[in-house]
Amino acid sequence: MTSATAPVPVDEVDLYAESAILEPYGHYRRLRDLGPVVYLKRHGVYALPRYEETRAALTDDDTFRNAGGVSLNDHYNNLILGSTFASDGDEHARLRAITGGRLTPRALRPMRGRVEATADAVVEALVEQGSFDAVGDLARAMVLAVVPDFLGIPDDGREHLIDWAAANFNCHGPLNDRARASLPLSSAMAAYAERLVEERSARPDGVAHCVLDALDRGEVGRDQAVSLMIDYLVPSLDTTVTGLTAAIDLFARHPDQWDLIRQDPALIPGAFREVLRLETPVRAFGRRVARDTEIGRACLPAGSQVLVMFASANRDERAWDRPEEFDVCRESLGHLGFGYGAHGCAGQGLARLETHAVLAALARRVARFEVRGSRRTVNNVMRAFDSLPTRAVPAG
Template sequence: MITTIKGTPSYRPDIYTRDAILHPYPHYRRLRELGPVVWLPRHRVYALPRYAECKATLRDDATFGSTESVAMNPVSNRLSRGTTLASDGTEHDQRRKLVAHRLMPRALRSIAESVDAAAAAVVDSAIKRGTVDGVDDLATVLPLAIVPDLVGWPRDGREHLIAWGGATFDILGPLNRQAVKAIPRTLQMLRFARRVVRRRTVLEGSMAHELLAVADEGRLTHDDLPALMVDYIAPSLDTTISAISNALYLLATHPEQWELLKSDRTLLTSAVNEVVRVESPLRAFARGVRADTELGGVALPSGSRVLVIYASANRDELEWDDPETFDIRRDSGRHVGFGNGAHACAGQGLARLETTAMLNALLDRVDRIEVAGEPTWAVNNIIRRHHHLPVRLVGA
C-alpha cells in the first residue's frame, strides 16, 4: 500500500480534469511552488514538477522503471506490454535497437529532400486557400505523408491513424473518462496491427518489413511485432503534429519572433527547441520506484510511483529565465519535451526534421501567419496539441 511521506506537500486538485488538461500551466506553477516532490492524493503518486528532479529521474532507469509503471492505471500498463515505452534494461535496449537506427540523423538525411518537397507542396496548397486549419491542413498532412510509409503501415489502414494514435496516448493517463473512451480505439489499432503482421501486408523496405525479417530469423517473436509497430507510428505522428501546430500558433501570436526568424534562419534549430519547451508535446509519464531512494530531499519508498511532468519542468523558474516568454533566441536545447535518457522519444529526430521542413517552406512563401479564429485544444491525457487552429497565410 502506497502512503504519503510525512512532511511532503500535497496538491489536492485533479490535474487530469478536462479543465486542467486544457489549462494546465497554473496547476504546474502551483506544484513547482510547493516543492520538488508533491503528493497527488487523487492519483496516489508523487509529482515531479521541477526540471532537476524530472531529468534525474529520466536518466536513472535502474531506480525509476517503466515496466508496468509508465501509465497511470493498471489496465493501460497491461496493454502497453511489449512496447519500448513500457520496458527497461536489456529488453528495452534490444527492442529499440531493432529499428531505431532508421531514425538516426544519418538515416533521416536520406529522406530529407522528400520531406522538404512534401512540406513545400503542403504550404503551396494552403496559401492558395488563404485561411486553413493549421492542424488538419498543415500539421497533420506532412507527417501522414511521411511516417506511415517509413513504418510500413498498409495504405488501406490509414484513415483511422490520427484517432488511433491519440487514443494510445490517452489511455496512459489515469483511468478517467478520457482513458476509458480511448480503450476501444487502442484495441482496434492493435488488432489491425496483428492482422497486418499475420497477413504480412507491411510495405517492403519499411521498419515493419525489417522487423518481420528479424522475427523470421528467430531474434524476435512474431507476437511482439504489432506492439512495436504501434510503438513507433503513434508517437511519430502525434509529437510532430503537436510541434508543427504549436509552432504555427506561437509564431502567429508572436509576430516579432516570426520576423526575427525570417531575418535569421540560423535560429531555426533553437526556434524548434523553444516551441517544444514552451508547449511540450508530451504532458507527463509515470515511473515506478524500484528501490528506496531520495529525490529532491524527499525519501521515496520502493513500490511508490512518481509522475514526471515534462511540461512543467520545461517552464521551471529555477532552470529558465522568464520561462513563460517565447523567445527563439533562447538556448532551449536542454528541454525535456521529448523525454530524456534511455526512454527519450525515438522519433524526435523525425519530428525535428518535419517541423524544420515545414518552417522552411513557410519562410520561403509566407509573409505573415495570422490566427483567423478561435483555436481549440485537443483533450488528451498525455498529448498537448491543438484540435483546431484557424490560420491565415499571407503570401510573401
C-alpha cells in the first residue's frame, strides 16, 4: 500500500429498489462521476462503476474472488459453494474443463445448420403472424427450442427453466423481499438438478451428461455434481433471451440501424456486441477481496466485498465515445456483456450462434419493427423484459 490513499466517496442509493432497477442509468452515471470506487452504504459493498477498474478486477482472480462473494447475501453464497460459479483459481479451471470442450466455437460448429433452420422456422411463423411478443414468442421460443436439447435434459421440467433462471438471478442480489420470494423456486431448481443426478436422466449426447461422466470418474462428488448441473441450467438461457429481446427493442427505436443490418448482414455479430454493451443483461455481480488492495488510490481491506458493475462499465464515458448511442458499426469488442476473464460466460458461443441466426432470419424478412406497451422485468440482477409486444412489418 502507498501512504497516499484517498477517501472513498459514499452513496446512499439502493441499486436494488424497483425504481433503480427500471431506470438504472442515471444512478450509474452519478456513481461513475463520484470516482473509480464508491462505497454503497445501503449494501455494505464497494462499487466499481467505471470500465477500467471493472475490467482490471475481472482479470485479477487472485484478489477478487467469486467464492463467498459473488452474491450480495451470505445465505446464497453459502448455498452455491462448490459450484463453478462460486470457485476460483485451479479449482474453477478444473470444474469448467468438465464441460468446456463442448462449448468451444469449434465444438459448436456442427450445430450451426440446425440452429439456423430453427431460427428460420420460428421467424417465418412470427412474420406471417404479424404481431407477437418478442420475449415469449421469439426469444424464449428460440432458446427453448435449442438449449434443452443441447444440454440433454429430459422433457419433464423444461417448462420451468425460465422461471427458475429468473429466480436464481434474484437470489444473487441482497437478501431483500425479491430474493426471499425467489428462494423456493431456486430450491425447486436444485431439486430438479438433484433428480438429474440421482436418476441419471440426462441424455448421453448432451452437455449435462459430462457432469455424470465426471461423477463416475470420481472427479466430483454427488453434491458438486448437482451444483454443476445448476451452473448449466441457468446461464445458458437468460443472456440469449434478454440480449435478443433488447435487440428487437433497440432496432424498433432505431430503424436506421436496422436498415444498416438489412443492407449488410455481415454487421450482425458487431451489432449484437453493441446490444450487449448498451443493454447489458447482467447488471452486476459481487466479488470478495482476498487481500488488502488499492483501486484508484482507495484502500479496500481484505474480506470486503466489491460490486462489479458490468452495465455501468459498458456505458463509461471514459472508455466509449458516445456511450449512450446505439451504433451497430461501433467496434464493441471490449464490452463486458459476457463478463470477462476466468469467469466470462461459458455459454457465450452458443448465445452468439442463436442470436446471430435469429437476426439474420429477421433481416431477410422484416423491414422494420414496431413496439408498443413493453413491460420491464423487476429482477435483482437481470436487465430484461417481461413482455415486448412487437409488430413486424414484412420486407416488400
